[in-house]
Amino acid sequence: MSSPAAPAPVHGACLCGAVRFRVELPTLFCAHCHCSMCRRNHGAAFVTWFGIAREGLQITAGADALRRYRSSPHGERSFCGHCGSSLFCESERQPDHVDVVLASLDGPIDRAPSAHFYFDSRADWTDVRDDLPRLGGASGVTPLGGPDAEIRPGVWVGHVALGAPDPPAAVDFFASLGMRVIERRPEFGLLELRGGTHLALFPAAALASDTAAPFDLMVDDLDATHARFVAAGLEPSAIQTNPFHRIFMLSAPSGHVLTVQSSHASGRPV
Ligand SMILES: [Zn+2]
Ligand SMILES: [Zn+2]
Numbered sequence: 001m002s003s004p005a006a007p008a009p010v011h012g013a014c015l016c017g018a019v020r021f022r023v024e025l026p027t028l029f030c031a032h033c034h035c036s037m038c039r040r041n042h043g044a045a046f047v048t049w050f051g052i053a054r055e056g057l058q059i060t061a062g063a064d065a066l067r068r069y070r071s072s073p074h075g076e077r078s079f080c081g082h083c084g085s086s087l088f089c090e091s092e093r094q095p096d097h098v099d100v101v102l103a104s105l106d107g108p109i110d111r112a113p114s115a116h117f118y119f120d121s122r123a124d125w126t127d128v129r130d131d132l133p134r135l136g137g138a139s140g141v142t143p144l145g146g147p148d149a150e151i152r153p154g155v156w157v158g159h160v161a162l163g164a165p166d167p168p169a170a171v172d173f174f175a176s177l178g179m180r181v182i183e184r185r186p187e188f189g190l191l192e193l194r195g196g197t198h199l200a201l202f203p204a205a206a207l208a209s210d211t212a213a214p215f216d217l218m219v220d221d222l223d224a225t226h227a228r229f230v231a232a233g234l235e236p237s238a239i240q241t242n243p244f245h246r247i248f249m250l251s252a253p254s255g256h257v258l259t260v261q262s263s264h265a266s267g268r269p270v
Helices: 036-042 167-177 222-231
Strands: 010-013 020-023 029-033 047-053 057-061 066-072 075-080 086-091 097-101 159-164 180-185 188-192 198-203 217-219 246-251 256-262
Touching: 036 047, 036 066, 159 167, 167 180, 167 188, 167 198, 222 246, 222 256
Parallel strands: 159 198, 217 256
Antiparallel strands: 010 020, 020 057, 029 047, 047 097, 066 075, 075 086, 086 097, 180 188, 188 198, 246 256
16 A cells, blocks of 8 residues: 655755754745844844744754854744854744744745734835735734735736737837737737736727827836936937826837826835
């Protein structure tokens, strides 16, 4: 009788290689921790940890090089005494498991990060745009309310269609603006925009010039984008200020005139 093969163990090490270890899957969890101790200890915006049963972690070399630091009344962090790499965190509150720094491993584990812990303690320059749950509070793992709890809106514009006399030429033009090319065929083009919107290009007769495009474009930095377009030979108009926004115009090979403006999203994740 054969039983399913156990997943292969994953090996890890510190930066200098003095401390080497092996973890036996399955892991217990995997998450990003934004707490101030993790940030300071690693010199990083946040640290990605996974949990493993204590018996699933074997130190295979350099156990004598491991140093321990009591970072809280109930927790200890271990690091390499030669290179300083942080490797493990243990808590007396959960004596049967060890947290391991995911970045110290040589290969993948059995799950992706699934949450942000201590999200309300994050560095204010941290820009998180994923859809993972944002947890915090005193425990670090309580669901948050208010703006901290928000993830991106759940719907967005799927496809925008545009006619162009020469779809491949139009694809090249829109790619030069910063869109990602998905398809470029004689009779069809497809590009991808931030947020996941697709721009579909179909053959159509040339338009009277100065036809306004049925959509406008937002960019992070209008001045930098204008300078980039000038450098690329795209001939944008001068930057002007209308009653609401600073904008410039750009003629597309389809005959459309595109308005480009700085992002004025809410400042929350989109
Ligand atoms: Zn080391
Ligand atoms: Zn932490």
